Amino acid sequence: EEKSLICAGCGARIQTEDPSSSGYVPSSALKRNVIICQRCFRLKHYNEVQDIDLDNTDFTDKLHELGKRNALIVKVVDLFDFEGSWISGFHRYIGENDVILLANKVDLLPKSTNKNKLKNWIYRTAKEHGLYVKDILFMSAEKNIGVVEAAQAMDAYRNGKDVYVTGCTNVGKSTFINKLIQEFDGDEEQLITTSHFPGTTLDTIDLPLDDGSRLYDTPGIMNNKQMAHYVTKQDLKQLLPVKEIKPRIFQLNSQQTLFVAGFLRVDFLRGDPNSFVAYFANNLHIHRTKQEKAEQLYSNHAGEMLSPPSKETLERMPAFVKHSFKIKKEKTDIVISGFGWISVIEPGAEVEVYAPEGVGVSLREAVI
Ligand code: GDP
Numbered sequence: 041e042e043k044s045l046i047c048a049g050c051g052a053r054i055q056t057e058d059p060s061s062s063g064y065v066p067s068s069a070l071k072r073n074v075i076i077c078q079r080c081f082r083l084k085h086y087n088e089v090q091d092i093d094l095d096n097t098d099f100t101d102k103l104h105e106l107g108k109r110n111a112l113i114v115k116v117v118d119l120f121d122f123e124g125s126w127i128s129g130f131h132r133y134i135g136e137n138d139v140i141l142l143a144n145k146v147d148l149l150p151k152s153t154n155k156n157k158l159k160n161w162i163y164r165t166a167k168e169h170g171l172y173v174k175d176i177l178f179m180s181a182e183k184n185i186g187v188v189e190a191a192q193a194m195d196a197y198r199n200g201k202d203v204y205v206t207g208c209t210n211v212g213k214s215t216f217i218n219k220l221i222q223e224f225d226g227d228e229e230q231l232i233t234t235s236h237f238p239g240t241t242l243d244t245i246d247l248p249l250d251d252g253s254r255l256y257d258t259p260g261i262m263n264n265k266q267m268a269h270y271v272t273k274q275d276l277k278q279l280l281p282v283k284e285i286k287p288r289i290f291q292l293n294s295q296q297t298l299f300v301a302g303f304l305r306v307d308f309l310r311g312d313p314n315s316f317v318a319y320f321a322n323n324l325h326i327h328r329t330k331q332e333k334a335e336q337l338y339s340n341h342a343g344e345m346l347s348p349p350s351k352e353t354l355e356r357m358p359a360f361v362k363h364s365f366k367i368k369k370e371k372t373d374i375v376i377s378g379f380g381w382i383s384v385i386e387p388g389a390e391v392e393v394y395a396p397e398g399v400g401v402s403l404r405e406a407v408i
Contacts, residue, residue, distance in 0.1 A: 045070075047077040103127075106206070106258070107135030112198040116142045116207035116216055119149065119158075119178070120281070122165065123377035123400030125211050131170040140175045140197055141166065142190050144212040147180035148281045150319070150408060158407045181216035191220060195249070203255045217257050270357055270396070275348035279303065281321040285380065287408070288318045288326060294389075297334040299327040302346035304376060304395055305338065305360065307331050311367075311389035317408075320380035324348075358397035365391045371406035383408065 045054035052063035054075055063077045106113060113134050117125035127133075143162060159176050166173050177193050179186035194203055207213040249255055271279065279301070290298060293313050298306045301324045308314065308331075318326055327346065329337055343351040365374060367389040374393060375381040377400035384391065395401050 045075055047075065052077055052079075103130075103133035106137065106204055107133055109137070109202060109204070111137055111202040111204050112194065113137050113139045114142060114194055114203055114205045115139055115173075116144055116181075116205065116211045116213045117162075118208075118211040118378075119143045119145050120380075121210075121378035122162070122375075123402070125208050126169055127206075127208060131172075138174045138197060139171060140177065140193060141173050142216065143176055143178050144181050144216065146178040146185060147183045148283070148285055150285055150287060152408050154407050157405060161404045161407065179216070181212045181219055184219060187216065187219045190216075194255075198249075198253065200253060202253045203249070204258055205255065206258045213257070220255075270398075271349060271353045275350055275353045278323060278348045279321060279379065281380070283322070285319045286322050287383075288320075290316045290318065290326070290328060292316050292328075295331045297329050297331045298382075299329070299334070299338070299346050300379070301325055302338070302342045302349050302354070304379060304393070305334060306374075306382060307334065307392040307394075309390040309392055312386065314389050315385040317383040317385065318380070319382070319408075358399075360394040361397045363393045363395065363401040365393070365403060367391060367403075369405070373404045373406045375400075375402050375404055377401070 046052070047054055047063055054063045054065055054070075054077060055061070056065060056067045056070070058064060059078070062079065065075060065078055065081075069075065069078075115130070141162065143158075149158075155178060158178075162176050163173065174197055175193060177186060177190045179190050181187060205213060205217065291313065292298070292308045292315075294308050294310050296308050298304075298308075298316065298318070300306070300318065300320050306316070308316070320326070327337075338346065343349060343354045349357050367384045367387055370387050371383060371385055372387075373381045373383050374391065376393070376395055379395075379399070383406045393401050
């Protein structure tokens, strides 16, 4: 009888035949206790992405399973990388089930962030993705802010049903589940079982809730839009904020350019002098220059003065793509998914933003 094994990282069915499709491991690796597919292994240890079709049926089967259950769906999203937190077509997978969002990493946002405006933006964006959410809760799984409230909301919205926790990789789903486990801990009756169910569609750690229902942790879902897949661990450490972002204000004239390290270029093309407020990891250097010099500066100094990216990352980083905006309303944020955002204070500015291909760049009403 053939055993069916599942990758502990992404949930793909393990196979040893075809290196170019999902769930591949060399047969020698089958002896390990915890099996993760080669793709997840590389991602984890080398930060390398293998080109494998993620829309494989294994994977969508798993998501479809959610729609067949009568359950509350809890989707963890990264506030800092909202676009990268999105699963394409997610609303089609979950059927009629209610969804609540846990908006994680709130600790990174400046204290002065207007939570209501932020919430509105999240609702609106979710709706654009076809998803109507019941509620949005802010939390920091890592700093243990709002975790208990999130658990209470989950309990209130589930109406006695099972709960499925889903999310893309890197949004902080494991951190959250671990915090939940700590909450459950100490009560003998509520001991956590960590179990894999080979051959079933959702392999899980599963937490008993007090009325006999269960909480399932679905495998993290890879999202190729996340920059984490393209940069080295070293670079990523510098790029991502680790604590509350401090705004940096620049008074710019038109024809000036800002480089945020070597990852982002912002040209202020036309408009009256204006304030640009940058919200990025505090240690990232922001370099101001004349627009006419920007091209040369980048080609001479990317990977050196303009870093991260390191030279190494630069070689495999997707090329810059230009996004053009006309800022129509006062206080508009240009959001660079996964990196941060820039607030343009006065209306009327024409701005061009260069970001690596695949990185989401969009506008929203300022949240500060
Ligand atoms: P998963 O792939 O969704 O399970 O994500 P992890 O739980 O492994 O977390 C991904 C990364 O985000 C890790 O580097 C965590 O330390 C970090 N992280 C998780 N939760 C938070 C949070 O609330 N705030 C911040 N700043 N970082 C977090």
